[in-house]
Amino acid sequence: MDQSDGQQATAVAAFAFELGVLKRMRRAGWWHVGVRDPESVAEHSLRVAQLASLIAAIEGADPGRAALLAVWHDSQETRTGDIPHTAKPYLDKPSPEAITADQTVDLPDAARKTVHEAVTEYEAQHTPEARCAKDADKLECLVQAIEYRDAGYASVQGWIDSSRDALCTDAARRIGDAALHTSPLAWRGR
Numbered sequence: 001m002d003q004s005d006g007q008q009a010t011a012v013a014a015f016a017f018e019l020g021v022l023k024r025m026r027r028a029g030w031w032h033v034g035v036r037d038p039e040s041v042a043e044h045s046l047r048v049a050q051l052a053s054l055i056a057a058i059e060g061a062d063p064g065r066a067a068l069l070a071v072w073h074d075s076q077e078t079r080t081g082d083i084p085h086t087a088k089p090y091l092d093k094p095s096p097e098a099i100t101a102d103q104t105v106d107l108p109d110a111a112r113k114t115v116h117e118a119v120t121e122y123e124a125q126h127t128p129e130a131r132c133a134k135d136a137d138k139l140e141c142l143v144q145a146i147e148y149r150d151a152g153y154a155s156v157q158g159w160i161d162s163s164r165d166a167l168c169t170d171a172a173r174r175i176g177d178a179a180l181h182t183s184p185l186a187w188r189g190r
Helices: 003-024 028-033 041-059 063-072 085-090 096-104 109-124 128-150 154-166 170-180
Strands: none
Touching: 003 041, 003 096, 028 085, 028 128, 028 154, 041 063, 041 128, 041 170, 063 109, 063 128, 096 109, 109 128, 128 154, 128 170, 154 170
């Protein structure tokens, strides 16, 4: 490994540590309804990626690509934090592409390009995979809100309604509607 390879490996390692922040960062909007210890951004992103692959498979899109886009959809929050919906009218929306460019500036070209292209595609919403990933983000929020409601947090209906209304693909709408009528523990009966 020459010095260039060593520098590139160090850059990837440093970025891995930055991404670790997402494991410790809680999704802030849930505090508004009294959830004292909501899921982390990383926990949210994992289920978003899983749902994106399922939605894409049902929709006839590329499940792997949809999952990749979903994995990177909130990675910029290491720099901005998780900004709750109620704060957005008071803030200028940071550019996910610009944040990603700063985050990945020292990465090897292929790695930087992979992350940049995933974030750009997700933000543009021009491909079926990007739409599946975006729907997965909304669907995960809907499912999480149902889980919190089932755990006794009564004031989550706004999240349920807005998340359901934001779904675009047929598959995500069908899954969202099914989630509204399915117990979070239904899977235990099998």
